[in-house]
Amino acid sequence: MASVRGVFVEPFYGGSHKAFLDGLTAHSSHEIHLLSLPDGEWRRRMRRGAQELAAAARALPGQFDFLIVSDMLDLPAFLALTRPRFERVPVMAYFHENQMTYPRLKGTKFNSWFGQINYLSALAADVVAFNSQFHREDFAGALRSLVSQPNNWLLEDGVAQVEAKSTVLSVGVELDWLAQFESPRRKSGPRTILWNHRWEFDKSPELFARALRAIKGRGVPFRLVVAGEPGENPSEAIIGLESEFATDIAHFGFAPSKAEYGRLLWQSDIVVSTTRHEFFGVGMVEAMAAGCVPCAPRRYNYPALVPSGLHSRVLWDDEGDLEEKLESLLTDPLPERTALQEAARRFAWDRVAPDWDHAIERLARGEFARVQDGPAD
Template sequence: MQSEGPRVLLVEPFYGGSHKQLVDLLQQNVPDCCLCSLPAKKWPWRARTAALHFSQSIPVCSSYRVLFSSSVLNLCELVALRPDLARLKKVLYFHENQLVYPVRKDQERDFQYGYNQVLSCLVSDVVVFNSVFNMDSFLSSISSFMKRIPDHRPRDLDLLIRPKCVVLYYPIQFPDVSRCGEFPSSGGQQDDPHEFSCEPGTDQRPVGEGDQRRPLHIVWPHRWEHDKNPEMFFSTLMKLKEKQVDFHLSVLGETFTEVPEIFSEARRQLDAHIQNWGYLSRDRYLQVLLQADVVVSTARHEFFGVAMLEAVHCGCYPLCPKALVYPELFPAEYLYSTPEQLCKRLQGLCRRPDDARRHVVQVDTSSFSWMSLKERFVSLLSAECP
């Protein structure tokens, strides 16, 4: 029997990056979906005004049963402007949260963004977070966040929101990594994790004679922005250089309008160590991850961390801060507490690179794949409320 119309309305005000990848994946795999989106530009304006745009552009349709949106949307405004959408099962997905998202100075934090997210939670039926860290940091910050209101402050909002909350990890589209470093040029989603040519988390590169003499290859695959703390990363590598420790370096990731000054200085000082520098095509990016030995995060903010898990899937040994989402995803042996600890760990691996190359990382990346998470997403987008 043919469907009478779309049952699931996907609304994405910031259709780019991980936001785009998620709704595209849902649209491809969940029957009867309809996507309404705006390009991933000018995030502050999307957060402020997308609801009004969608109130006019979303077609009226009697078959809708579920509305799924990222938390960029002010869902409260949308359902007030479109009462026909208020009756749907409303699912809100948090890639990040604006209550703890880092700003240079707390005075710079725009109250409206976090306030919109709290209001959206209050009108949602299900509030989904991509990690326990994301959920807990949001809920535990609501009370102090609301204290910025001069008087007549609302109380116990976290108690109203918490019963609606669930954690559902972001589904990563892992490449089909083979032992010889080949993968489909499409970079497409594998439906079955058992189709991988090697077990996720194992070392893809055989360690041969003379391998110990090849310098350790360190990769930093993050956005070139201050919240990823490139200053700490490059400061650590410059200390290694001062100690005359040999290593190879690949600094990947996307650049935006304002690139932190440290990148030009680091490129000059670390030039002799650099293998790759800057944004790469998907295929070339994966090739570099397959060639690298260690992947490092120095992030000041991370609610999930696709880049680190992709690198681990490609065989890299991870080093992450003992903070944010990382203790949730990585065992303690891959975590460091201070810049000094990171430097010491990297120095040890530079001197014995086979320790990283022979190591089997104790992270089952297949548990973050679409195949593992598909049933939960399909259930989430069914018309029945939990």
């Protein structure tokens, strides 16, 4: 099919959302016009993004074959405010995350406003694409659970429609840049543990800190690299590691450049995740591509990232299992790194872009819009 022309609407153009869109526009064979707002307070972006972007959308020149929006956009409001601009344009809603199952701070309640935005956007779209099969099933499960509760705001038929038009499109991850920073790992001395996640509550930094203390208490030596963005509310559990493990720290703090981050990945041996959610796992893919061995929960999307033959060695079930798995990775021979690197390469843009181009072509032809009696493939 010849190149088609479309718009991608992203009210939160920052972090992993920005990295994904930059990669998609760079690697797709189709013409994609980006309509976006810079990253900011995410609640404000979800509440106001459709209003703030509507005028710019109406002013876009020419005709479009497709429209893609991220989960941060209130799609029904956007379509209403831009009518009739996209009246006959097929629409995809792409979900990086969702507000149905995103972890909440202890003591806070589920805010149905944002859940409704996600549900109604999925209902209004012609196709709903998720960044992983885990995410697709997780979202559907949340809808089915909510529809059974009293005073809910869903229709059973609406939930069935969303499930029927759901599909999976992996995010692409830029990996080629890592090769220029490759360097031999240390062959002697303690192995290096890497934390390359945000320092906030949803990543369970307290659990990570407890595991380090337990390992240290057993007399197992290690070096520690703490990177990742502190975020808006960095946890004291991470901040305190700098002094508590002062003699073990090889690096502490957000990597000041892409080059420094790349060098840290190649210098590390084991990348640990203690998160309370993971819809995909870009940071884990980057670390694995550089040869880091994962130590992550046996849930969320991690089983899909790690080769199945290594699940029993590197994926943990609870806190005690985390400590045992981490100690084993620090003291026993490590799994073959090349298998992990190849597993990560599955998500490189050169492999993912053709899937996106094919999906965009199908969307532009209106094929997804006709899939109403069964799941999209």
